[in-house]
Structure formats: C-alpha cells, structure tokens
Amino acid sequence: MTTQTAAAVRSPFDLHGRCAVVTGAGRGLGQAIARGLAQAGADLVLLGRPGSQSSTRDQVADLGGDVEIVDLDISDHDAVERVAAEVTSNRQVDILINNAGVIDRADSVDVSQQSWHRVVDINLTGVFLLCQQFGHPMTERGQGKIVSVASLLSFQGGLRVAAYTASKHGVAGITKALANEWGPLGVQVNAIAPGYMATDNTTALREDPDRSRSILERIPAGRWGDATDVAGAAVFLSSAAADYVNGHVLVVDGGWMAR
Numbered sequence: 001m002t003t004q005t006a007a008a009v010r011s012p013f014d015l016h017g018r019c020a021v022v023t024g025a026g027r028g029l030g031q032a033i034a035r036g037l038a039q040a041g042a043d044l045v046l047l048g049r050p051g052s053q054s055s056t057r058d059q060v061a062d063l064g065g066d067v068e069i070v071d072l073d074i075s076d077h078d079a080v081e082r083v084a085a086e087v088t089s090n091r092q093v094d095i096l097i098n099n100a101g102v103i104d105r106a107d108s109v110d111v112s113q114q115s116w117h118r119v120v121d122i123n124l125t126g127v128f129l130l131c132q133q134f135g136h137p138m139t140e141r142g143q144g145k146i147v148s149v150a151s152l153l154s155f156q157g158g159l160r161v162a163a164y165t166a167s168k169h170g171v172a173g174i175t176k177a178l179a180n181e182w183g184p185l186g187v188q189v190n191a192i193a194p195g196y197m198a199t200d201n202t203t204a205l206r207e208d209p210d211r212s213r214s215i216l217e218r219i220p221a222g223r224w225g226d227a228t229d230v231a232g233a234a235v236f237l238s239s240a241a242a243d244y245v246n247g248h249v250l251v252v253d254g255g256w257m258a259r
Contacts, residue, residue, distance in 0.1 A: 012241035016041030019091050020238065021134060023074060024100025026052035028199035029149060029227050031059070033097055036231030037238060038065035045087055047072040048100060074100050074126035075118065084133030092141070095238045096134045098127045098148035098171075103164045103201050116163045123167035128174055135178065135187060142186035147237045148175055150191040150249050152256060172249050179247030188246045190237045195253025197225040221254030
C-alpha cells in the first residue's frame with residue numbers, strides 16, 4: 001500500500017494540503033461549506049462580490065485555515081476567465097465549489113429578458129466557465145474535485161421560478177456531461193441538490209404561512225434544512241472518500257424527494 005493510499009484509508013475526509021475555491025461564500029450555504037472545508041483542513045480561496053465575504057474569511061481564519069478573498073462578479077464572464085487564470089497561476093486548485101447563484105420570482109408571463117439572462121448568466125453559464133477554467137488544470141494534472149450546488153428544481157418545475165429551474169436543470173446536465181469527459185482523466189464532477197433550506201433565497205416561502213406549512217408537511221424530517229446540513233455533503237464529495245463517485249447529484253432534503 002502506498003503512503004498516499006494509506007493516508008486516504010486512515011482519514012478519507014481529510015483535506016489538509018488541498019486548496020478549495022468556493023464561490024458565493026459570503027453567507028448561507030456558501031459560508032457553511034467554506035467553514036466545513038476549512039474544518040476538514042483545506043486552504044480556501046473565496047470568490048464573490050466585493051465586500052461580501054469578509055465575515056467568512058474571519059471565521060475561516062479563526063479555525064486556523066489559510067484563506068484568501070478574490071473579488072468576482074460571476075455574471076462578468078470575461079472577469080471569470082481573468083480571475084481563474086490569476087488564481088491558478090499562483091495556486092494548485094484541487095477543489096472547486098460552484099455555490100454562487102441567484103433567484104428571481106415572478107409569474108412566467110412576466111419574466112423579463114433582463115431577469116432571465118441575469119439568472120442564467122450566473123447560475124449556468126458562470127458555472128460552466130468556472131468548471132472549464134479551473135477544471136482544465138485538473139485534467140492536465142490528473143486529479144481534482146468539482147462540486148456544484150444544484151437544487152430540487154434540478155428535478156422538479158417549481159412555481160414562479162422558470163429561469164432558476166432552467167438553470168438548475170442545466171447544472172445537473174453539466175455535472176453529468178463533464179463527469180463523462182473528465183472522469184477518465186481523474187477528475188470527479190458532482191453536485192449537491194439542497195432541499196428547502198432556511199436561507200435568504202427561501203425567506204419569502206418561510207414567511208408565507210400556507211406555503212411554509214405545505215412544504216414542512218411533505219418533509220419527513222419535519223423541519224427546514226440548515227446550511228450546515230449541506231457542508232458535510234460538500235466535504236464528502238471533495239474528499240478521497242468520494243473518489244468513485246462521479247456524475248452524481250446528491251440530494252440533501254430531509255426526505256422531500258422520497259415522498
């Protein structure tokens with residue numbers, strides 16, 4: 001047994017010596033994922049809007065982790081390529097977490113082109129470009145993990161979120177397509193589909209008594225998810241424990257999809 005294999009057997013979730021890029025880590029799921037990766041030992045590069053990620057940086061630093069903030073508007077696709085090139089020129093990125101995303105709620109007949117393009121540009125095109133830019137060095141090196149945050153709306157239609165649903169279906173598709181191409185090159189590409197989480201994106205739902213009640217009645221766990229519920233899944237998919245998991249969309253939903 002090689003030293004590397006022995007280490008993986010002893011501690012399959014250990015991320016010491018790994019560098020992870022996390023997008024949209026300023027709050028909610030992204031912040032919890034960043035903390036989880038740091039607790040597992042990873043060094044972090046946080047990509048997101050200017051001024052949005054200082055709290056997460058401080059929390060990771062308090063955990064003893066190495067952390068860097070890089071400003072990035074993911075809807076600016078030229079900037080995605082430029083920033084990715086800068087990061088990969090200075091670091092070996094072992095893990096990419098595509099978490100950043102937006103949601104606009106409106107009746108489908110009222111969705112503007114501006115709203116549609118904003119959601120798709122960030123949630124889908126931005127994800128693909130980040131995979132492309134950070135994934136290329138991984139394929140050349142023969143090792144890497146990419147984890148994107150999908151959604152239950154990667155499987156379902158939802159209500160009043162046509163662009164978001166289309167984008168998250170696309171994230172699931174990109175995950176499978178890249179897994180097929182890059183799996184033979186040593187790169188695992190997976191996604192997490194969070195259920196109904198108590199984050200800013202679900203504030204309107206949680207504040208609507210009828211919608212909140214109908215949602216909770218379907219969840220066997222009987223509660224809204226917490227951002228920390230997703231962190232463990234992200235650590236798993238980023239670790240050696242998931243070396244034979246590829247092209248999978250892991251649902252973390254309290255049992256919603258089982259009903």
